[in-house]
Structures are given as C-alpha cells and as structure tokens.
Amino acid sequence: MIRNDWRDHEKFQGIEVVADSLRTVGYLPSRQIATTVYLAARLAKPILVEGPAGTGKTELAKAVAGFAQAELIRLQCYEGLDESKALYEWNYRKQLLRIQADRAGVEEVEQKEGWSKVGQDIFNEEFLLERPLLHAIRSQEASVLLVDEVDRMEVETEALLLEILSDFQVSVPELGTIVAESLPLVFLTSNGTRDLSEALKRRCLFLYIDYPMPERELEILVAKVPGLNSQLAKQIVGFIAGLRSLDLKKSPSISESLDWTRALLEMGIVTLEDSSVPDTLHLLLKYRSDVEAGIKELTSSDRS
Amino acid sequence: MLELLVGFATALRASGISCSQSELIDASQILGEIDFLDRDELRDSLRSAMVKDPLHIEAFDRLFDVFFSLRSFDSAGSDDDTEGGKEGDYQNDVDLTDLLAKALLQNDREKLSRYVRQAVSRFGGIEKGRAVSGLYYAYRTLRQIDLDRLLLLLEADLDLESGSDFDRKLHKLDAKRLIDSLKAQVTKEVTELLVEDRGPVAVAKTLAVTLPEDIEIVRASREELARMQRTVEPLARKLAARLAQKHRSQNRGQVDMRKTMRASLSYGGTPVELVTKPPRPHKPEIFLIADVSGSVASFSRFTMQLVFAMSSQFSKVRSFAFIDEVDEVTSYFNSAKDINEAMRLVNTKAKVVWLDGHSDYGRCLESFWERYHSDLTRRSSVIICGDARNNYHSAKAEVLKLVKGASKHLFWLNPEPHAYWNSGDSVISSYAEYCDGVYEVRSLRHLERFITEAI
Numbered sequence: 199m200i201r202n203d204w205r206d207h208e209k210f211q212g213i214e215v216v217a218d219s220l221r222t223v224g225y226l227p228s229r230q231i232a233t234t235v236y237l238a239a240r241l242a243k244p245i246l247v248e249g250p251a252g253t254g255k256t257e258l259a260k261a262v263a264g265f266a267q268a269e270l271i272r273l274q275c276y277e278g279l280d281e282s283k284a285l286y287e288w289n290y291r292k293q294l295l296r297i298q299a300d301r302a303g304v305e306e307v308e309q310k311e312g313w314s315k316v317g318q319d320i321f322n323e324e325f326l327l328e329r330p331l332l333h334a335i336r337s338q339e340a341s342v343l344l345v346d347e348v349d350r351m352e353v354e355t356e357a358l359l360l361e362i363l364s365d366f367q368v369s370v371p372e373l374g375t376i377v378a379e380s381l382p383l384v385f386l387t388s389n390g391t392r393d394l395s396e397a398l399k400r401r402c403l404f405l406y407i408d409y410p411m412p413e414r415e416l417e418i419l420v421a422k423v424p425g426l427n428s429q430l431a432k433q434i435v436g437f438i439a440g441l442r443s444l445d446l447k448k449s450p451s452i453s454e455s456l457d458w459t460r461a462l463l464e465m466g467i468v469t470l471e472d473s474s475v476p477d478t479l480h481l482l483l484k485y486r487s488d489v490e491a492g493i494k495e496l497t498s499s500d501r502s
Numbered sequence: 503m504l505e506l507l508v509g510f511a512t513a514l515r516a517s518g519i520s521c522s523q524s525e526l527i528d529a530s531q532i533l534g535e536i537d538f539l540d541r542d543e544l545r546d547s548l549r550s551a552m553v554k555d556p557l558h559i560e561a562f563d564r565l566f567d568v569f570f571s572l573r574s575f576d577s578a579g580s581d582d583d584t585e586g587g588k589e590g591d592y593q594n595d596v597d598l599t600d601l602l603a604k605a606l607l608q609n610d611r612e613k614l615s616r617y618v619r620q621a622v623s624r625f626g627g628i629e630k631g632r633a634v635s636g637l638y639y640a641y642r643t644l645r646q647i648d649l650d651r652l653l654l655l656l657e658a659d660l661d662l663e664s665g666s667d668f669d670r671k672l673h674k675l676d677a678k679r680l681i682d683s684l685k686a687q688v689t690k691e692v693t694e695l696l697v698e699d700r701g702p703v704a705v706a707k708t709l710a711v712t713l714p715e716d717i718e719i720v721r722a723s724r725e726e727l728a729r730m731q732r733t734v735e736p737l738a739r740k741l742a743a744r745l746a747q748k749h750r751s752q753n754r755g756q757v758d759m760r761k762t763m764r765a766s767l768s769y770g771g772t773p774v775e776l777v778t779k780p781p782r783p784h785k786p787e788i789f790l791i792a793d794v795s796g797s798v799a800s801f802s803r804f805t806m807q808l809v810f811a812m813s814s815q816f817s818k819v820r821s822f823a824f825i826d827e828v829d830e831v832t833s834y835f836n837s838a839k840d841i842n843e844a845m846r847l848v849n850t851k852a853k854v855v856w857l858d859g860h861s862d863y864g865r866c867l868e869s870f871w872e873r874y875h876s877d878l879t880r881r882s883s884v885i886i887c888g889d890a891r892n893n894y895h896s897a898k899a900e901v902l903k904l905v906k907g908a909s910k911h912l913f914w915l916n917p918e919p920h921a922y923w924n925s926g927d928s929v930i931s932s933y934a935e936y937c938d939g940v941y942e943v944r945s946l947r948h949l950e951r952f953i954t955e956a957i
Contacts, residue, residue, distance in 0.1 A: 213536070213543065233536075233546040240535045241528065248556060291768055390556070392740060399554040400522055406556045412679075436672040443675065445841070472668050496671055 200366055201380045203340035204239035209266055212236070225254070225261035226418050234405040235262060244363050244384035246348075246399065249407035251389055252451030256346055258407075259385035263342035271337070271382070272344045273330040275351040284358055286370060287327040293320040321372040331358075334382040335368050341382045348398075349388040356395055359386075363401045410452060412439050418452060423459050433470040434459055440496050441482070450482045458482045472497045503538065504530060506702075510569040511552070513706040517565065518713045519558045525551055544570060557714050557733055564693075569702045571694040598624075599648055603655040606680045614687060621647055622691045628699075640692045644685060652684075653677055715946035719804045719917060730804070733946050738811035741953045755779050787818045787881050789909070791870060793888030794854060795825040795861045801917035803845065805887040808949075810841045820877075823848050824866040827856035830874075863890060863929070864898035871901050878908040887915045887943075890923075890930035897929040902936040912936065913956060915943040 204210055209219045216239075217232035227235070235258075238245045247255045263270035273284055281287075300316055328336065334343040345359065361367060366378040386402060388394060410418065416435045420426055434455065442449045450458070458481045467474050476493050483489045507529060514521045528551040538544045545566050553562045598621055605614040622628070625646035626639040660673035696705050714733045717726050761777035769775075790809050794802040802823075809821040813835045823831045829852045838844035848854075856865070878884070884905055906912045914937045916923065916930060923930045934940040941952045 229542060230546045230549070233543060234550040237532055237535060237547055237550060241531055243528070245550075246554070290774065294769060396520070396522075400524055402554075403528075403550040404554045405550055406559060408556075433669070433672065436676060439679070440672060440675045470668055475668070497668060 200378050202242050203380050204242070204266075204383055207239065207266060207340070210236060210239040219265040220261055223261045223264040224421065225257060226414065226421060227258075228407075228410065228414055231258065231405065231407065234403055238403050239383060241403075242381050244386060244402045245405050246394070246402035247385055247387045247405045247407060248390050250409065250449065250451055252453040253407045253409060254452055255385075255387040255407055256344065259342055259344040259387070262383065262385075263344075266340070266342070266383075268383070269337065269339065269341040270344060271330050271334045271341055272346060274346045275348055277350055277352060279351055279355055281355075281358060283329055284331050284355075285329050285368060286332045287329065288321070288372075289325045289327050293325050296320050296325075323373075326370070326373070331362055332368055332376070334384075335362065335366060335376055335378045337382065338379060340380045343382040343384045345384065345386045347389060348386045348394060349391045353392075353395060356398055360397055360401065363398070409442055409449065412436070415439075415452065415455065419455065419459055422456055423463065425463060426459060427468070430462070430467075430469060431459075434462070437470060437475070437496060438482070441492055444491055444495055446483065446488045446491060447485045448483070448488065454482050503533060506569060507533070509703055510548075510565065513565050513569065513703070514552065514562065516706070517561055518716055519553065519555075519561060521552050525554075528552075541570060561713055565706055567690050567693050568697055568705050571697055599652055600655065602647065602684065603652055603659065606656065606684060607659055614684075615691070618684070618687045618691050622688060622695065626692060626695075628692070628695055637689075639695075640685075640689045643688050643692070647684075647688075649681060653681055656680055715950065717946070718944050719801050719946075721800075730807070730946060734804075734807045735811045737946060737949060737953065738808055740950075741812070787820075787879065787883065788812065789820050789822065789874075789878070789882055789884045791822045791824065791828070791866075791884065791886045791888075793825070793861055793863075794823045794848065795859070797861065797889065797891060801887070801889075804917075805915075806845055806848065807841055810835055810838075810844055822870060822874075823852050823854050824861075824870075825854045825856075825859055826862035826865055827854055828866040828870045828873075829853045860893045861888070861891060862895045863888065863892045863933075864896045864901070867901045867905070868898055871904055875904070875908060878905065880910055882909040883911040883913070884909050885911075885913045885915060886933075886937075887917075889916055889918045889928065890914075890933055891927050892929045894927050897932045899929075899932040899936060902933055906936045906938075911938050913938055913952070914940040915949075915952065916940060917944060918942070919944065 209215060213229075213232050213236045216236045217227050217229075220227045220232065220235070234245055237243070247258060249255055260270060262268075296319065297316055300319075330343070334341055348356070348359075361369065363384060366381055367375050369375045386398075409415075412435050415438065416431055419431050419434065420428070438450055438455050458478065461478055461481050462470075462474075465474075465478070475497050479489050479492055483492055508526070511521045511526050511529070529548055532547045532551055536543050536547050545563070548566070549559065549562060553559055598617060601617050602614070602621070605617055622639070622643050625643040627642060628639050656677035657670075657673055660676055693705065714726075714730050717730060719730075755778035758777045758779045762773055762775070765775040765777055766773040790805070790812070792802055792805040792809065794806075809819070809831075813819045813821065813832065820830065820832045821835055822828050831848050831852050834847035834851065835844050838847055856862075902912070914930070914933060918928070920942050922928065930940060939952075939956050941948065941956065943949050943952060
C-alpha cells in the first residue's frame with residue numbers, strides 16, 4: 199500500500215490552511231487554486247495546471263514544495279523527450295566497463311557460467327540511472343513532482359506518464375515493477391498549445407489559472423513590490439485590466455505587470471499619467487502592434 | 503446529494519462537456535472532503551474534477567447555478583411588490599438604480615444580491631410554469647434598471663477621487679466591468695427563480711447551453727463570433743502544427759556522422775548510439791482562399807478570423823479573398839492590428855468584385871491559377887472556404903485539377919449542412935472530385951474534426 203503523507207500533513211487540513219500556507223511562502227492563491235491543491239493532496243490526484251504564460255503555474259508547484267518542505271523534482275518537457283530521459287536509463291558505459299573488467303580477470307573460468315553471472319550483475323540498481331519520474335517514485339519522503347509544459351511532449355510520449363499518474367508505479371523490465379512508497383504530489387503544467395489526451399486529463403484534477411481578478415492582482419503587487427503606494431497600485435491594476443480587455447496578441451501576465459511596476463518605481467513615478475505610460479509600455483507588451491493599440495485605446499496622447 | 507450530482511453530470515454531457523464515469527466518481531469523492539454547503543467551495547471543487555477544458559468553464563458555471571442554487575425560500579416579502587410597483591413607484595425605481603450603484607461601488611455582495619432580487623421581482627414579470635430560458639426576463643429587468651444612467655452614476659462616483667484624464671479612462675473601464683458583473687448577477691437571479699419553479703433538470707434543458715465550439719457559424723450572433731475568436735486561435739495553431747507534423751513523422755532524419763562518431767568514443771569506438779540530425783523545422787505553406795460574398799457573410803467573417811489567427815502565428819500563410827474576382831489579402835492581415843480592421847481593409851481595399859458581386863467560383867479559381875500557380879509547390883496546402891454556390895456560372899472544375907497537381911493538399915471547407923450540397927446552384931460535387939477532401943464545417947467542432955481527421 200502506498201503511503202499518502204500529504205493527507206495527514208498538517209498544512210493540508212483545510213482549504214484555508216492551504217491558502218494561508220501558500221501565502222507564507224509569498225504565493226497569493228485565488229480560492230480556486232487553494233481548493234484544487236487541497237483536493238489534490240486529499241485525494242492523491244495529480245493537478246493539471248493550464249493557463250496563459252506568466253500566470254504562476256510553475257511557481258505554484260514551487261510554492262507548495264516550499265511550504266510543505268518537500269523535495270521538488272522537476273521534469274522539463276520538450277519535443278523529443280523520451281523514456282531514457284524521463285524515466286530511467288541503464289548506464290551502458292559502466293556496464294561495458296564491468297563486462298570488460300570481468301573478462302580480463304576471469305578469463306579461465308568457464309564462459310557460460312561467467313555470462314549468466316554477468317547478466318545478473320549488470321542489470322541491478324548499481325547500473326540504473328534514475329531520471330526525474332523514477333526518482334519521484336522511489337523517493338522515501340513525500341515529494342512534489344513538477345512536469346513542466348506537458349504540451350510540448352509528443353502525443354506518444356504522453357503515455358509514459360499514465361502509469362505513473364494513476365498507479366504511481368514504474369515498470370522496469372529487468373527489475374520488475376517499482377511502486378512508490380510515499381505518494382508524490384504531481385503538478386503538470388500546460389500552455390494549451392495542443393490538446394492533451396483524454397486519458398491524461400481524466401486522471402488529473404484540472405486547474406485553470408487565468409489572468410488574476412483586479413483585487414487579487416492588487417494584492418500580489420502590494421505583496422511582491424515593497425514600497426508601492428496604494429494609489430499607484432490601483433492605477434496600475436486598472437490599467438492592466440484595461441489592456442487585457444483589448445484584443446492583443448499577448449496580454450500582459452502577472453510576471454510582466456510585476457516587472458513594469460518595479461520599473462515604474464525605479465523611475466520614481468508616483469502616479470500614472472498620459473506622459474509616463476507610453477515610454478514604459480514595452481515592458482508590459484511584447485509586440486509593437488500591441489504597444490500601439492495600448493497607447494491608442496488607453497491614453498489620450500495619440501496624435502489625432 | 504449524489505442524485506443531484508448525477509443529474510448535473512447528465513446535464514453537462516447533454517451540453518457537450520464530456521464528463522466520464524471516473525470523473526464523476528472523483529466528484530463524489532470530493533463531496534466527502536469538503537463542506538458542500540459552502541457553494542463557492544463546492545463549485546471550485548467540482549469544477550476541478552469535472553471540467554478539463556478552459557473553454558467549458560463558462561458553461562459549467564451556468565449549469566452549476568442551475569443545479570446547486572442553495573436559495574433560501576424566504577422571499578415572501580418581495581412577493582408583495584411584484585405587481586403594483588409598475589407605475590406608482592417611479593420614485594422607487596430611481597432609488598433602486600442608486601442603491602445598485604452604491605452596492606456595486608462598495609463591492610458589497612450581500613446588498614447587491616438583495617437589490618438584484620428586488621429588481622428582478624419588480625421588473626422581471628416572471629410567469630410561473632412557462633418553459634422559457636429566462637433570458638427575456640433578465641433582459642426586461644436590465645432595461646428597467648436603466649443601465650445607461652447606472653453607468654453614468656458609477657463613472658461620476660469613481661471620478662470623485664481623482665480627476666486626471668488618464669484616470670477617467672480607467673474609470674470608464676471599471677464602470678463597464680461593474681455593469682457586467684451586475685448583468686451576471688441578474689441572470690443568475692432569474693435562473694434561480696426559474697429553478698425554484700420548475701426544478702433544475704427542466705431548466706437545464708431550456709437553457710440549452712452551447713459550448714463555443716458548437717455554435718453554428720452561419721447563425722452565430724456578433725457576440726458569439728467574438729467569443730469564438732478565442733477558440734479559433736488555438737485551433738489555427740493546431741492546424742498549422744498538424745500540417746508540419748505529418749512531414750516530420752515520415753522523415754526520421756539523416757544520420758549525423760560527426761556526432762555519431764563522437765558518441766561512439768564512450769563505448770570504445772563502437773557506434774552504439776546513432777545520432778541523427780535534428781529535423782529541419784518544416785514551415786507549412788498555406789494558401790487560404792475564402793469566399794467573402796454576402797451569402798456566406800458570417801462564415802467568411804469566421805474564415806477571416808481563422809486566417810488572421812494563422813497569419814499571426816505563421817509567416818508562410820497567404821490568404822486570398824474572392825467574390826467574382828480573386829485578390830491576395832495577405833498584406834492586410836499582416837498590417838492590421840485586429841480582426842475588425844483587417845475585415846474593413848479587405849472590404850474596402852481588396853479587389854474582389856469584378857462585375858456584379860455575385861460569387862463566381864469558376865472565374866475566380868481560374869484567375870487564381872493564372873496569377874499564382876507559379877507560387878504553388880509540393881509543400882503548399884490549399885484550403886478553399888466557401889459554399890460553392892456558383893450562381894449558375896460555369897464551374898470550371900478542371901482548374902482545380904491543376905491546382906491539386908501543383909500542391910500537396912487541397913481541401914474544401916463548406917459551411918453548408920451536407921444535405922444542402924448540390925442543391926440549387928451548388929456545384930460542390932464537381933469540385934469535390936479533385937479535392938483531397940470536402941468537409942462540412944459549420945462549427946468549431948467540425949473544424950477540429952477536419953484538423954484531426956483530414957491531415
């Protein structure tokens with residue numbers, strides 16, 4: 199039986215407790231976020247986190263690992279990721295050396311006997327290279343497994359995850375099935391560049407992190423940027439909410455609004471005005487056409 | 503509670519959200535972990551277990567309101583003034599608008615819901631037992647509240663704090679947001695009243711919640727089209743990715759001798775690992791040819807959305823528009839900031855009308871071939887969007903054969919239901935002969951099917 203250490207963890211005894219714990223490590227969760235994390239820990243389910251870039255998906259996993267003081271194991275996905283990089287690999291080099299060493303030393307011993315011994319020898323723990331997924335399974339303590347940007351993985355490779363996510367076990371043909379001792383808390387993040395398979399989605403709780411509501415964004419700004427006065431913060435939040443309501447190629451996300459706020463403070467700007475916005479807008483918007491649209495719609499300093 | 507949950511899952515499925523058995527089991531397990539009398543908590547929890555697609559969240563929320571409204575039944579007081587308050591209490595109406603404004607500004611949810619309840623009972627004029635979706639009641643209530651005046655009130659109040667031009671612009675946006683939240687609140691209130699009256703299952707049926715991907719493009723309202731735009735973008739990306747992917751999976755890549763030699767060194771010179779060259783990123787060349795005539799107006803708006811989304815993602819998308827003359831419109835899409843501007847440019851600048859502005863597929867295909875055939879290569883995919891209603895001009899389908907011969911794929915997307923094909927002046931079958939496939943694309947779901955099946 200697999201132990202679920204998360205269920206009894208003192209910091210997962212209620213939605214409010216989770217929310218407060220997240221706050222202590224500097225992550226301000228929305229209600230939905232805290233609820234989903236709480237449920238994931240209670241039901242031993244992975245969380246699939248989706249949302250636009252820069253809204254704090256990866257940060258969430260880090261924050262949870264942070265306040266629970268668990269090890270964070272990260273698997274960054276990319277096109278061409280395969281079993282040997284995600285799960286485990288045999289250390290061929292070491293195996294090769296081992297065989298050579300044997301051959302040199304035990305030349306006179308009967309070949310047959312030697313080979314069966316070697317066969318057993320070179321497929322054991324000593325020659326197994328652990329990759330993130332196996333590492334998370336074999337971890338003695340409760341750990342947080344972050345599978346970042348699952349949508350970059352090819353559809354075929356996605357199947358790799360299925361056994362781990364539902365049964366928390368890995369099958370290594372030479373060693374048999376390795377079952378987790380303590381359940382890892384799994385976060386999968388996705389930018390939604392492609393649809394994940396139904397099988398994968400079905401196994402997870404789903405959490406969509408959108409751009410934050412103005413109130414939450416205000417909270418985040420004030421918490422993360424020391425020395426920000428509330429009047430400016432309100433203006434910033436209102437302005438950014440306005441930008442997001444426009445039809446932009448890339449709406450500003452939290453990380454960008456934080457950058458912008460810090461920049462404004464560095465420049466000693468106390469209130470937003472038509473004159474100060476256009477010069478700094480490129481910190482917030484990453485396309486020229488977006489910057490133009492932002493200036494046109496939200497300030498009155500256009501040339502017309 | 504469990505029964506309610508199962509009914510809820512059934513309603514979700516009816517609206518197109520796939521909610522599998524195991525997800526339902528998860529949801530029921532969740533009930534044991536939370537305080538399900540807290541509605542927000544319940545909503546957040548169920549949402550994480552039952553919805554796996556961000557586009558479905560809105561539909562989920564609406565149905566959730568229908569099934570799990572924990573409405574107290576003490577609305578006896580408000581029943582008195584349902585009628586009678588129509589003419590006599592004009593003064594009273596004004597007060598209500600003021601009160602609503604105040605509640606919105608203070609973000610006082612309790613007060614807001616109380617005033618909204620009053621407004622609905624006074625203005626909505628809900629008739630019990632009628633099988634309607636309630637949209638009309640919500641509309642009637644909102645009209646009586648006088649949203650324009652409310653907007654002014656809100657703006658004026660927000661402006662009180664500080665008055666620079668810049669702030670004023672922001673306040674306008676704030677006020678709009680508040681109004682939207684009021685609208686949502688009113689709809690919710692009306693729905694709750696209906697549920698009280700007829701039960702959740704019946705109301706869910708009349709609500710007929712449609713997911714964005716199921717909206718029929720040809721019949722979609724402007725608002726719906728705008729909503730669909732968000733969905734089109736990922737689809738466009740997917741379409742282009744598909745066109746590229748096919749290529750990659752056929753070709754595993756050449757052996758990189760240098761790297762293979764290097765890797766063999768760690769095995770004593772035996773080439774154990776074969777290193778291949780990374781595949782060259784394939785750039786799909788897409789030619790989109792869209793009918794922009796009046797008969798497919800909202801469909802062409804949709805194809806334009808698709809074009810716009812694709813051209814912002816990929817450089818090698820060329821788009822063409824036609825009615826009875828074809829013209830390249832790629833540059834309009836690249837320079838335009840948003841879809842509306844692009845549409846305007848196409849309508850005003852592109853030369854798509856030759857004679858009378860009635861679609862002439864034959865002529866347009868011919869002139870497309872004449873002018874652009876040298877640009878077609880074995881890597882180009884040609885996608886034609888239109889209903890193939892040719893106004894009895896000659897079809898000239900043989901041109902399509904040439905196009906097919908010069909390109910990798912040739913697809914036709916038809917916005918008409920399959921049953922109407924070849925009726926009247928539709929000549930789709932004569933074109934279909936030369937296409938790799940003709941697809942009925944009436945909604946985003948169809949488009950998605952086209953993407954996954956065809957390519």
